[in-house]
Amino acid sequence: MVDVAVVGLGPAGRALASRLVARGASVLAVDPRPEAVWTPTYGVWAEDLGSPPEGVIRSLVRRPQIRAHGHHVLPRRYAVLDNAALQRALPLDGVQVRTGRLTDEEVVALRREAEVVVDARGARPAGRDAGDPAPAQTAYGVVVPAAEAAPALDGAEGLIMDWRRDWAPAGSGTGRGPATFLYGIPLGDGTVLLEETCLAAAPGLPIEELRTRLRRRLLARGMAASAVDDPITREVVRIPMRGRGRTPPGGVLAVGTAGRGGNIVTGYSVTHSLLSADALAARIVQGRAPRQVDPVAPSDALREAGLRALLRLDVQGTLDLFDAFGRLPGDRQRAFWSRETGAGGMAASMWGMFTRMPPRSQLELARATLGR
Numbered sequence: 001m002v003d004v005a006v007v008g009l010g011p012a013g014r015a016l017a018s019r020l021v022a023r024g025a026s027v028l029a030v031d032p033r034p035e036a037v038w039t040p041t042y043g044v045w046a047e048d049l050g051s052p053p054e055g056v057i058r059s060l061v062r063r064p065q066i067r068a069h070g071h072h073v074l075p076r077r078y079a080v081l082d083n084a085a086l087q088r089a090l091p092l093d094g095v096q097v098r099t100g101r102l103t104d105e106e107v108v109a110l111r112r113e114a115e116v117v118v119d120a121r122g123a124r125p126a127g128r129d130a131g132d133p134a135p136a137q138t139a140y141g142v143v144v145p146a147a148e149a150a151p152a153l154d155g156a157e158g159l160i161m162d163w164r165r166d167w168a169p170a171g172s173g174t175g176r177g178p179a180t181f182l183y184g185i186p187l188g189d190g191t192v193l194l195e196e197t198c199l200a201a202a203p204g205l206p207i208e209e210l211r212t213r214l215r216r217r218l219l220a221r222g223m224a225a226s227a228v229d230d231p232i233t234r235e236v237v238r239i240p241m242r243g244r245g246r247t248p249p250g251g252v253l254a255v256g257t258a259g260r261g262g263n264i265v266t267g268y269s270v271t272h273s274l275l276s277a278d279a280l281a282a283r284i285v286q287g288r289a290p291r292q293v294d295p296v297a298p299s300d301a302l303r304e305a306g307l308r309a310l311l312r313l314d315v316q317g318t319l320d321l322f323d324a325f326g327r328l329p330g331d332r333q334r335a336f337w338s339r340e341t342g343a344g345g346m347a348a349s350m351w352g353m354f355t356r357m358p359p360r361s362q363l364e365l366a367r368a369t370l371g372r
């Protein structure tokens, strides 16, 4: 018997396994590719991470912007993580590592080998279902040399969300379908990731549509077609907004996107996984493992309302919403974005956005949020 089995070595599983072994637990970890370096470009708000170990931050954007009707410089720094360095900062020395891809039944069966079993297999451990109806964030991005990306960034050091509508065909008014935004972030090595993102749609907006929108947008800004069509690399993003969206197999704890660790309004989960791993490890080591990790909280209802709004608002309403977000005080912006914020903080931020929207979009927002 070992103390804990952790299945899945993404950010959530690796952070927990590493903290458990550091606290003296015997740990078994299972992953199909335990040595692999994570491939997604993970971004986080730098201040949320506290003082990360040397080298973990690959790129820092000091004055990130949101653009909708106006330009809003956010009073926070945005960081892109160096995944290899982060993995080194979460060592697995002493962890018994097994290579394997486990079914639900096999995860449950680990209870014969471990006192506590943790499912950290992410949102879709059986692979992606092409017809998945769940709300998802999808994005398609290209990595290009900074000089090529300059017209797209349009003077900004980094774009967290550029909601302007140059993704839409000329003459199509506000544009059809869900609004999408350009995420444009320097990666710290002379390259920039330019990603067309649909924050949430059910089902997720197809990647092909995002690719078309990105190309149209970047060419409209004056980028060379060759840079867009023949980038250094490409990135495809699919994030089920509600994570796994069902309870973990019997008697098993779920962390990260296998459980309820994701922020259902932003799709992000990495910061929460990193911040919460040590406290969870401490509880498990002390024999006080919770019945559920990230249990349901009052703030969830507000985030659900926020997700409903994102899924239903039209293009104009979405732009008005994020323009209002850009005009919130910094602490309200931070509260809205953080997975750690409670109901009071969420309510204050959401009310702040509502009061800054024009009446037509306030009505839309109320309908989107409160309607059936």
Ligand SMILES: Cc1cc2nc3c(=O)[nH]c(=O)nc-3n(C[C@H](O)[C@H](O)[C@H](O)COP(=O)(O)OP(=O)(O)OC[C@H]3O[C@@H](n4cnc5c(N)ncnc54)[C@H](O)[C@@H]3O)c2cc1C
Binding pocket: 007, 008, 009, 010, 011, 012, 013, 030, 031, 032, 033, 039, 040, 041, 042, 043, 044, 100, 101, 102, 103, 120, 121, 122, 123, 124, 125, 126, 235, 236, 237, 238, 239, 255, 256, 257, 258, 267, 268, 269, 270, 271
């Ligand atoms: C391209 C992309 C960019 C993203 N950018 C951000 C970002 O900037 N910031 C952010 O916070 N989030 C971002 N996300 C969301 C991201 O998915 C999650 O935040 C994060 O990866 C979730 O971590 P996790 O450990 O819960 O799950 P995962 O990262 O999905 O890790 C799951 C692990 O379990 C393993 N596994 C899967 N199935 C099995 C199985 N059957 N048996 C055993 N092991 C299994 C996998 O190999 C993997 O190692 C991004 C996602 C993508 C795809």
